[in-house]
Amino acid sequence: MTAPVRILVATAVDAERDAVARAFTGPVREVELPGCTLHRPAGGPDLLAAGVGPARAAAATATALTAAALGGSPYGLVVSAGIGGGFAPAAPVGSLVVADEITAADLGAETADGFLPVTELGFGTVTHRPPEALVRELVTATKARAGTVLTVSTVTGTAERAAALRARHPRALAEAMEGFGVAEAAAAHGVAALEIRAVSNPVGPRDRAAWRIGDALAALTEGFGKLATVLEGWKPEGWKKA
Numbered sequence: 001m002t003a004p005v006r007i008l009v010a011t012a013v014d015a016e017r018d019a020v021a022r023a024f025t026g027p028v029r030e031v032e033l034p035g036c037t038l039h040r041p042a043g044g045p046d047l048l049a050a051g052v053g054p055a056r057a058a059a060a061t062a063t064a065l066t067a068a069a070l071g072g073s074p075y076g077l078v079v080s081a082g083i084g085g086g087f088a089p090a091a092p093v094g095s096l097v098v099a100d101e102i103t104a105a106d107l108g109a110e111t112a113d114g115f116l117p118v119t120e121l122g123f124g125t126v127t128h129r130p131p132e133a134l135v136r137e138l139v140t141a142t143k144a145r146a147g148t149v150l151t152v153s154t155v156t157g158t159a160e161r162a163a164a165l166r167a168r169h170p171r172a173l174a175e176a177m178e179g180f181g182v183a184e185a186a187a188a189h190g191v192a193a194l195e196i197r198a199v200s201n202p203v204g205p206r207d208r209a210a211w212r213i214g215d216a217l218a219a220l221t222e223g224f225g226k227l228a229t230v231l232e233g234w235k236p237e238g239w240k241k242a
């Protein structure tokens with residue numbers, strides 16, 4: 001019998017980590033790593049508040065992945081989770097989005113003819129694809145919407161920018177700031193990555209009064225309550241990176 005897959009859930013901030021933790025009932029043990037702290041609920045995944053933005057998230061996720069690999073118990077799945085902006089009307093506030101593509105939306109070059117992703121400049125990658133069958137199972141379990149989740153370094157604050165992003169990424173349902181960084185760290189370790197976002201605000205004109213962070217954190221807890229069994233039952237064997 002194979003051991004269950006070890007799962008790392010990387011959020012940006014403590015409030016998101018704690019919202020995920022509330023989906024698990026056992027006591028939580030803290031494990032100190034260089035530069036970050038894992039929270040380990042009994043019977044649940046390891047939880048990491050990795051920091052805001054793709055670079056900080058990648059650095060902390062890579063630390064946790066490396067520590068686990070060197071300790072002889074590598075992770076088999078990494079999940080970037082938290083709140084995010086939703087593109088209306090497809091992803092309303094309070095809804096849950098599971099990424100079937102995790103795409104860096106602003107990694108590239110601006111030209112007179114528009115934006116060029118780094119891949120068209122001959123470098124790297126801008127998209128990671130989570131395991132398809134797992135995404136389908138999660139959607140069934142949670143009734144979440146599946147689509148592209150964009151990673152941005154600057155939160156969208158105008159209708160024009162939101163429209164430009166949707167024009168470039170017609171399948172985009174949400175934007176956030178960490179998914180691509182977490183997925184890059186996972187890819188460097190040959191580990192599958194997922195991204196799950198609970199929508200706290202619409203992507204568009206800046207309106208702090210429209211944020212519903214409490215509702216989104218509650219949706220995150222509820223979502224993880226439903227998807228925990230699916231995640232734990234997932235077998236990395238046979239999964240191939242896109």
Ligand SMILES: O=C(O)c1cccc(C(=O)CC[C@H]2O[C@@H](n3cnc4c(=O)[nH]cnc43)[C@H](O)[C@@H]2O)c1
Pocket residue numbers: 012013052053082083084085086152154155156157175176177178200201202203206207208
């Ligand atoms: O000041 C603002 O106008 C503003 C609007 C939305 C989000 C922020 C943040 O600083 C939150 C960053 C934090 O939360 C995630 N997040 C939540 N909503 C969005 C969004 O619409 N676009 C990008 N990221 C968002 C993100 O992953 C960060 O962890 C400020």
